Amino acid sequence: GQQVMQIPQYQHVQEGEDFTTYCNSSTTLSNIQWYKQRPGGHPVFLIQLVKSGEVKKQKRLTFQFGEAKKNSSLHITATQTTDVGTYFCAGPDSGYSTLTFGKGTMLLVSP
């Protein structure tokens, strides 16, 4: 079945440093979604990318979808303590009814 892999599993940065997490799928994706889960909370949708090579920005967060639609990345510029959490990427199954999630990247930000 479809596999979605994320690296790194964990990253600890100082506030103000940049952060990037990478997502790779074993199959070509029609789209990719990103979610954020704060400690003790539930996953919350951040964004969806659909087009090959698409780049979207949300303030300090930049999301990219690869040209082959098999990989994606999330880059955070100048991290803040509010960025702490686990970031998941997820790809849909062929029928669009379910998502396969990566294992997530846990981000810790020290002030």
Place this chain on the structure above:
Amino acid sequence: NAGVTQTPKFQVLKTGQSMTLQCAQDMNHEYMSWYRQDPGMGLRLIHYSVGAGITDQGEVPNGYNVSRSTTEDFPLRLLSAAPSQTSVYFCASSGRTSGTTDTQYFGPGTRLTVL
């Protein structure tokens, strides 16, 4: 709108006991799913439903049953709890748009411990 609600928030069971985790959504979403989250394992799909009366297995279905008698409710039953089922359980729902994937809305989760 309350969104996706889950009860209970916390539960402790003994091995062999059964219980039902409740999930309800008020967004008239067709798709609903159950995930379990274990440290380092991400979110793994247990069962899902694409509409009332229709359910299917996900990646880790063993030891769990589901039913979907209404659009709003999607309970998850543990038949005979085992320590390996200690986990955080999330219910999620999403709409259905042809040719794409809608946003999944997650409930707050149920933290289950099996002794």
